[in-house]
Amino acid sequence: MINEALFFSAVLFTIGVVGVLTRRNAIIIFMCVELMLNAVNLSFIALSRLHGSANGQVFVLFVMTIAAAEAAVGLAIIISIFRHHKSVDLRNINLLKG
């Protein structure tokens, strides 16, 4: 089962990367990042099962905490960007573009 779990994890990660690269809606890009974190969690769980130790599951708990913190800060940034631009489309956020 470990091979299949790692395969699912890699496919989900790839879908997340493609989503980040193709979408322009900032909220959807954030959700794609969450999908990538979930894919990494799946491979953590699979490898922890492979080694027969629960240390990998502890790291999954850490990843979940950091993901929650990241979602809170990122969504606050999106809200303040929306106040400024009245949109969350990344085409309008080009302050650092040369």
Place this chain on the structure above:
Amino acid sequence: MNTLLYTFHFYLFGLIAIASAVAFVTRKSPVAAALWLVNTMFCLSALYVMLDAQFIGAVQVLVYAGAIMVVFLFVVMLLNLGQASDVTDIRGLGGRLTAGLVGLAMVAELFALSRMRLPKLTSAMTDHANVVNPVSAPLFHEYLLPFEVTSVVLLVAVIGAVVLAKRGPNAS
């Protein structure tokens, strides 16, 4: 029979997770995308349970599907972004080409790696009556300092979120 049933369900949940993820990336409306992502997370939680991580499976439903996605949906509701915009938000040809190339490279890497042999699977980790103890024992002994640091990170994130989202004194 038992292992056949196990394998069938493992593939079932994995394929549902991948199909929901594809639906999530291709939806135009943010609400529909978020609900497909919740579906992916439920399937992942089922996979965690089948990989002998029952506690993490429960935490996945509570924290990811329950808390984080609700925050996302709240922001979509607050900013009134529920309807899909009439102009598509998928990037133009250049972005799509880059994404396709990156995706192809990662899939190729996947097939190259799938030839690698993994070591033999160890037998089931614990008895199924005691699932929290194997997670909590290392968490509160070996990883006690990182655990405390994550609580500081959460505190800083909460303060940062409040400061960022607060209206300034001279804002309308």
